[in-house]
Amino acid sequence: MNRFGFLIHPLGMRDVVRHLPNVAGKRPPLVEKVLEWTPSYHASHIHGIRSTLDGREVEGDFFTVPLFPHQILNLDRQFVLNRVLDACRLAEERGAQIIGLGGYTSVVGSAGRTVADTIQAAVTSGNSYTVATAIEGATAAARALEIDMTRASVAVVGATGSIGSVCSRILARQGVGRLNLVARSTSRLQALAETIRRETPRAAVALDTDIEAGIHDADVIVTCTTSGGGILRPEALKSGCVICDVAVPHDVCREVAQLRPDVLVLEGGVVEAPGEARFNFDFGFPEGICLACMAETMTLALEGRFEDFSIGRGLEMEKVEEIQRLATRHGFRLAGFRAFDEPITTDRIEEVRALARDHRKGLRVVSS
Ligand SMILES: NC(=O)c1ccc[n+]([C@@H]2O[C@H](COP(=O)([O-])OP(=O)(O)OC[C@H]3O[C@@H](n4cnc5c(N)ncnc54)[C@H](OP(=O)(O)O)[C@@H]3O)[C@@H](O)[C@H]2O)c1
Numbered sequence: 001m002n003r004f005g006f007l008i009h010p011l012g013m014r015d016v017v018r019h020l021p022n023v024a025g026k027r028p029p030l031v032e033k034v035l036e037w038t039p040s041y042h043a044s045h046i047h048g049i050r051s052t053l054d055g056r057e058v059e060g061d062f063f064t065v066p067l068f069p070h071q072i073l074n075l076d077r078q079f080v081l082n083r084v085l086d087a088c089r090l091a092e093e094r095g096a097q098i099i100g101l102g103g104y105t106s107v108v109g110s111a112g113r114t115v116a117d118t119i120q121a122a123v124t125s126g127n128s129y130t131v132a133t134a135i136e137g138a139t140a141a142a143r144a145l146e147i148d149m150t151r152a153s154v155a156v157v158g159a160t161g162s163i164g165s166v167c168s169r170i171l172a173r174q175g176v177g178r179l180n181l182v183a184r185s186t187s188r189l190q191a192l193a194e195t196i197r198r199e200t201p202r203a204a205v206a207l208d209t210d211i212e213a214g215i216h217d218a219d220v221i222v223t224c225t226t227s228g229g230g231i232l233r234p235e236a237l238k239s240g241c242v243i244c245d246v247a248v249p250h251d252v253c254r255e256v257a258q259l260r261p262d263v264l265v266l267e268g269g270v271v272e273a274p275g276e277a278r279f280n281f282d283f284g285f286p287e288g289i290c291l292a293c294m295a296e297t298m299t300l301a302l303e304g305r306f307e308d309f310s311i312g313r314g315l316e317m318e319k320v321e322e323i324q325r326l327a328t329r330h331g332f333r334l335a336g337f338r339a340f341d342e343p344i345t346t347d348r349i350e351e352v353r354a355l356a357r358d359h360r361k362g363l364r365v366v367s368s
Contacts, residue, residue: 004060004301005091005121006100006294007084008043008283009067010035011229011249018282036075038066040087042094043281050275051302052331058301061094062281063087065105069228069249072104081109088119097306098122100297103248107226111162112311122306126293128315129332130246131167132324133292134268135174136334138222138244141266144349145242145356147219148177155180155218157211157232158225160188163246165195166315167222172196172203173317179205182214183225212236220244222268223251234259240356244268245339248291257340262355264348265339271295274331289335299327 010016016031017024023031043062050057065072065083072080084105091099099121106112106125116123142149154171158164159181169192172179179196181189189207196205208214215221215236221243223232229249237243239262245252246268256265269292270285277288300309303326310319337344 002058002097002301002304003095004058004098004100004297005088005094005096006046006060006062006102006297007065007087007091007105008062008102008281009065009069009072009105011069011103032068032071035066035068035071040065040083040090042090044279046277046279046281048276048278049273049298049302052274053329056302057275058298060096060298060301061091062279063090069104069226072108073226073228077108081114084108084115085118088115088121088123092119092121096121098124098297098300100124100126100293102126102291102293104226106162106293111313112308116308116311122300122308123311124297124300124309125162126291126296126310127162128166128310128319129271129296129299129323129327130269130292131163131170131315131320132327133271133295133334134163134167134222134224134244134246135170136324137266137268137270137337138220138242140334141242141244141264141337142220145240145264145353147240147242149220150175151177152219153178153180153217154220154222155182155215157182157215157221157223157251158227158247159183160185160192160313161224161226162310162313162315163224164222165192165313166317166320167224168192169196169199170317170320171222172200172205175202176220177204179203180208180214180218181205182208182211184209223247224268225251227251229253232256237263239263239359240352242266254340262352262359264344264352266337266344267339269293270335270338271327272333272335273298284341285335285338295327295332296323299323299330299332302330
């Protein structure tokens with residue numbers, strides 16, 4: 001049976017406490033120090049992934065790089081890279097033929113390039129399938145709110161990243177009304193806009209380094225930054241908009257759930273795995289549900305495609321299409337819409353639609 005490994009890391013104190021309850025109540029700087037001293041470790045065994053195409057099975061393991069997102073971004077680069085490489089070597093020792101770099105572990109070492117060059121097993125960030133499912137989810141949610149993507153103003157926040165750039169290029173090619181590219185670096189935004197204008201000359205593209213300005217008139221937002229979370233605030237959002245939040249930790253701050261009942265937030269890249277998938281690890285989803293980056297790694301293991309599939313910041317549009325086709329044929333499916341740890345009901349979608357309609361008529365939206 002083909003085997004894969006997948007690297008994870010805690011997103012915040014909640015994740016650490018979930019696995020180490022005696023850490024509850026300890027001061028964050030102390031917990032961070034303890035994490036710095038803790039080596040990467042095997043977290044759980046994954047089994048029951050069975051292709052609906054031919055019944056083929058794969059199994060694998062989660063490995064934890066015990067560092068918070070901001071530690072991965074800000075600690076000494078070589079130190080962090082070594083932690084990621086240590087976790088990959090543990091995966092290789094357990095027989096992984098392909099290793100997925102989850103969360104921020106794919107951001108280090110030139111977006112996974114150094115890890116892929118150092119490790120013998122194949123390596124992928126899982127970002128191609130993440131893009132495919134984010135676009136699929138955002139488009140389905142827009143349809144549910146009767147937003148016509150071909151006329152809509154669509155913003156991609158984190159547009160210049162590995163996920164954001166190919167996502168923006170595909171959205172431009174699919175023909176959205178207007179595309180707002182949002183990130184902090186102007187030069188990278190300009191380079192991306194030039195690529196898009198070259199590939200899709202008819203695309204209407206605007207740039208913004210100010211998030212609020214970049215999203216205030218957006219009907220649809222795909223957000224995929226490594227900001228550490230919480231950068232999309234309730235007051236900045238257009239009534240009736242859809243936000244597909246791909247970032248982990250999430251870019252949409254939790255107040256949006258209370259203060260903006262007239263917008264529809266969904267977690268991007270949430271996928272149902274085929275078979276009787278058992279992850280034996282609580283990462284906040286119901287049994288059998290995982291992230292698209294995990295699903296990409298499993299799909300490649302099912303296919304026996306032991307190659308560095310999604311590595312670096314310049315992902316290919318063709319690979320996004322290919323992995324979507326492969327994942328679908330093995331039975332991976334977009335999970336129902338979820339946000340803020342809960343499934344989104346049809347009543348909730350109807351509520352957003354009604355509140356947005358009232359807002360357009362000039363009636364006030366009252367939050368619960
Ligand atoms: N749901 C899933 O299955 C899944 C799978 C893989 C990854 N992810 C998540 O997706 C996100 C992006 O991953 P990636 O590999 O594409 O990362 P990346 O290549 O490092 O790109 C990050 C992007 O965010 C922008 N950015 C960073 N901080 C920002 C801020 N404070 N304000 C505005 N823009 C900011 C960066 O541009 P500037 O530096 O110019 O601002 C860049 O455009 C991460 O949160 C990751 O955990 C989710």
